[in-house]
Amino acid sequence: MPPGSIPVLLIEDTPSLARVYAEYLKKESHTVISVETGADALAQLNDGAPMVVLLDLQLPDMNGMEVLKRIDAQALPCAVIVITAHGSVKAAVEAMRYGAYDFLVKPFSADRLVVTVRNAMERLRLAQLVDTFEKDLNRARYHGFIGSSLAMQAVYRIVDSAASSRATVFITGESGTGKEVCAEAIHRQSQRAARPFIAINCGAIPKDLMESEIFGHMKGSFTGAVSDREGAAARADGGTLFLDEICELAPDLQTKLLRFIQTGTFTPVGGSKLEKVDLRIVCATNRDPLREVEEGRFREDLYYRLHVIPIHLPPLREREDDVLEIARHYMAEFAKEEKKGFTRFSPDAEHALRHYHWPGNVRQLQNVVRIVAVLHDGDTVMPEMLPPPLGTPQPVPVSAAATAAPAGTLAAPRPPVPLTPESIKPLWEVEKDAIEDAITACDGNIPRAAALLQISASTIYRKRLAWQAEGKL
Numbered sequence: 001m002p003p004g005s006i007p008v009l010l011i012e013d014t015p016s017l018a019r020v021y022a023e024y025l026k027k028e029s030h031t032v033i034s035v036e037t038g039a040d041a042l043a044q045l046n047d048g049a050p051m052v053v054l055l056d057l058q059l060p061d062m063n064g065m066e067v068l069k070r071i072d073a074q075a076l077p078c079a080v081i082v083i084t085a086h087g088s089v090k091a092a093v094e095a096m097r098y099g100a101y102d103f104l105v106k107p108f109s110a111d112r113l114v115v116t117v118r119n120a121m122e123r124l125r126l127a128q129l130v131d132t133f134e135k136d137l138n139r140a141r142y143h144g145f146i147g148s149s150l151a152m153q154a155v156y157r158i159v160d161s162a163a164s165s166r167a168t169v170f171i172t173g174e175s176g177t178g179k180e181v182c183a184e185a186i187h188r189q190s191q192r193a194a195r196p197f198i199a200i201n202c203g204a205i206p207k208d209l210m211e212s213e214i215f216g217h218m219k220g221s222f223t224g225a226v227s228d229r230e231g232a233a234a235r236a237d238g239g240t241l242f243l244d245e246i247c248e249l250a251p252d253l254q255t256k257l258l259r260f261i262q263t264g265t266f267t268p269v270g271g272s273k274l275e276k277v278d279l280r281i282v283c284a285t286n287r288d289p290l291r292e293v294e295e296g297r298f299r300e301d302l303y304y305r306l307h308v309i310p311i312h313l314p315p316l317r318e319r320e321d322d323v324l325e326i327a328r329h330y331m332a333e334f335a336k337e338e339k340k341g342f343t344r345f346s347p348d349a350e351h352a353l354r355h356y357h358w359p360g361n362v363r364q365l366q367n368v369v370r371i372v373a374v375l376h377d378g379d380t381v382m383p384e385m386l387p388p389p390l391g392t393p394q395p396v397p398v399s400a401a402a403t404a405a406p407a408g409t410l411a412a413p414r415p416p417v418p419l420t421p422e423s424i425k426p427l428w429e430v431e432k433d434a435i436e437d438a439i440t441a442c443d444g445n446i447p448r449a450a451a452l453l454q455i456s457a458s459t460i461y462r463k464r465l466a467w468q469a470e471g472k473l
Contacts, residue, residue, distance in 0.1 A: 006121050007031040010054045011041045011067065012083065021054065024110040025117060038062040042070060050077040050128060052120045055100075057084055057091055065095060072098045077128065079120035143185035145178060146329050147322030150461065151314040155182070162309045163189035168261070170306050171284035173313030176361030179284035180244060182313060186282055187240040195239030198232045203245035210253055212269045215260075221270020233266055237277040246283040246306065247292045251299070258302045281306070316358040316365065320447045320457050323353050323365060330366050331381065334373035342373065345381045352383050352390050357443050432467060435460055 008025055012018040013036045022032045033051075035041050038059045045051070045067075053071070057064035064082070071078050082095045082103040095103065101120045104112065140148040142156045162169055163186050171179045180199060187197045205213050212222075216231030232241055243249075249257065260266045265276045283306050285292075292298035316323055327345065335342040345353065358364055368387060376385045384391055425433075438449035439460075450457040467473035 006050050006052060006124060007033055008052045008054060008117060009041065009044055009078075010034045011036075011038070011059065011064065012054070012056045013037065013058070013060050014056075021113060024113050027110075028114050028118075030117065036060070038064065038067050041067050045071065045076055045078070048074075048076060050124055051079075052117055052124065053078050053080045054117070055080055055082050057082060057095070065091070065098070068095055068098045068100060077124065079124040081116055081120055140325060143188050144181040145185065146326045147319055148325065149320040149322045150457070151319050152322060155311060155313060158309075158311050159185050159189060162186060162311070164191065165309065166280060167308040168280070168306050169282045169309045169311060170289070171282065171311045171313065172289065173284075173286065174315050174361055175286045176363030177313040177315060178362055179286075179313060180242065182311060183240070183242040183244075183282040183284065187242075187280075190240070190280070192239050192280060196236050197240050197242065198236040199242040199244060200232050201244045203248035207250045207253075210250065211256065214253075214257070215266045215268050216271075217269035218271045221268075225270065228268075231266075231268065233260065233277055233279065234275065236279045238279065240280045240282055243281065243283040245285055247285045247287045247289060247298050249298075254299045254302050258299065258305060261302075261305050315444075316361045317443075317445045318447070321354065323356075323358065324350055326362060326365055327353055327369055330369040331373065334370050338373045340373055340377045341379050342377075342381055343379050346383065348383045349381045349386060352386055355445075355448060356390055357445060428472075431463075432472065435463065 008030050010018060010021055010025075010032055012021065012034070015036075018034050018036070022034055025032050033044060035044060036059075038061050041053075041055075045053075053067075055064045055067060059067075068080055068082070070076075071080060079101040080095075080099065082100050083106060084091065084103055085106050093103075101123060102116055104116060139153065139156055140146065142152075142159075145152060145156070159182065169183075169186055171182050173179055183199070184197060187193060200213060202210065212225075212229065212231065214232050216229050216234055217225050219225055219227050243257075256266075261281060264278065265274050267274055289298060289303055289307065293300050293303050316326075324345070331342050331345070334340075353365075360367075368390065371387045372381055372385050435449070435453065438453050439446060442449040442452070446460050447457040450460050453460075464473060
């Protein structure tokens with residue numbers, strides 16, 4: 001942060017000293033706001049802007065300690081340096097208890113003042129970065145998303161970074177993970193937020209009507225075209241065009257979309273006039289787009305045009321306890337809609353929700369909660385109220401050896417394999433095998449695997465990223 005970006009508020013009632021201190025600081029390109037009274041100082045602090053405060057304790061209208069106490073009580077983003085004479089060092093030490101950063105004993109040199117202000121400014125800058133990071137880390141709501149898991153915090157940060165760009169965003173993720181919610185979040189976070197957000201599901205529109213849906217058509221261009229019709233591209237001018245299930249596009253339309261992306265121009269079906277628009281394209285698919293390219297169903301050049309900023313939405317089973325946050329949110333919403341009294345889930349119901357693998361992701365969870373709100377009533381959701389398969393006992397996986405054992409007996413444990421120097425694995429490899437085996441046994445549910453291994457899910461994510469970076473995964 002440049003020196004002058006955080007102003008210095010100088011509170012000194014001796015004009016000659018105030019001028020000297022201000023000159024010292026201005027030589028270092030600091031912006032100095034000079035006041036003589038406590039009341040004027042408090043007026044400057046009212047807007048809550050970050051400041052380094054040079055505070056003389058002896059002021060004409062009040063004790064400087066009152067100003068410091070106000071800063072401390074309101075948690076203002078200030079680094080306070082107390083200016084004191086020899087006789088009031090004890091008071092300055094007392095000021096440290098109210099959050100003062102440092103104190104200077106009069107008289108002091110220009111170098112002493114400049115270094116102290118510089119250090120206070122750096123501390124204030126770091127404190128602001130920590131506050132910003134903590135706020136980001138704890139976001140449980142974000143433009144339609146619900147969830148505070150580490151996996152979703154990463155998504156929120158990518159959306160924050162991508163929103164200001166004009167680059168095309170390619171969203172991938174299983175069905176029901178919230179790809180359209182993500183596209184809307186990008187739009188609402190961007191400078192195009194006041195302009196239209198137009199969404200098209202490429203898999204829900206007949207292929208022979210898809211070109212008309214995107215680019216529009218002229219009257220009489222095909223049977224049923226009784227009037228001119230503006231397409232999604234024209235309606236999204238200035239805003240965002242979201243193409244969901246992009247891999248469903250027919251090959252000939254992929255070619256036209258590629259040209260549209262390259263030039264920003266298109267011709268409506270049956271038209272002859274070239275039209276130009278300014279929009280951002282966000283697309284999504286629940287397929288593996290690279291596999292679609294490899295198998296010849298999706299143009300490689302179009303893929304690289306679209307796949308500029310990738311965002312992958314994690315499945316619900318990998319989002320730790322987000323399932324409970326989402327379930328509580330929708331239960332409050334649906335209970336109000338249905339005029340029911342539900343306020344919470346029982347511990348057993350929460351356990352069932354947390355440990356289900358959710359193949360339909362958030363959309364499935366939303367449907368489950370709505371079914372409960374429609375068919376039942378009470379203040380607590382019990383396990384038996386949950387629809388199948390959540391409301392029925394889950395089968396417990398058993399080993400092949402246990403399956404082969406006679407009824408009423410336990411399978412004999414496998415005899416240990418003798419250990420030799422050649423069979424000893426590196427510790428990291430043993431750890432990796434244990435983690436990967438646990439994930440496989442839990443059907444890919446990383447939080448559940450972490451719980452059984454008695455480690456945090458974030459530890460697994462971090463180790464897997466490290467192994468991947470080192471080519472060990």
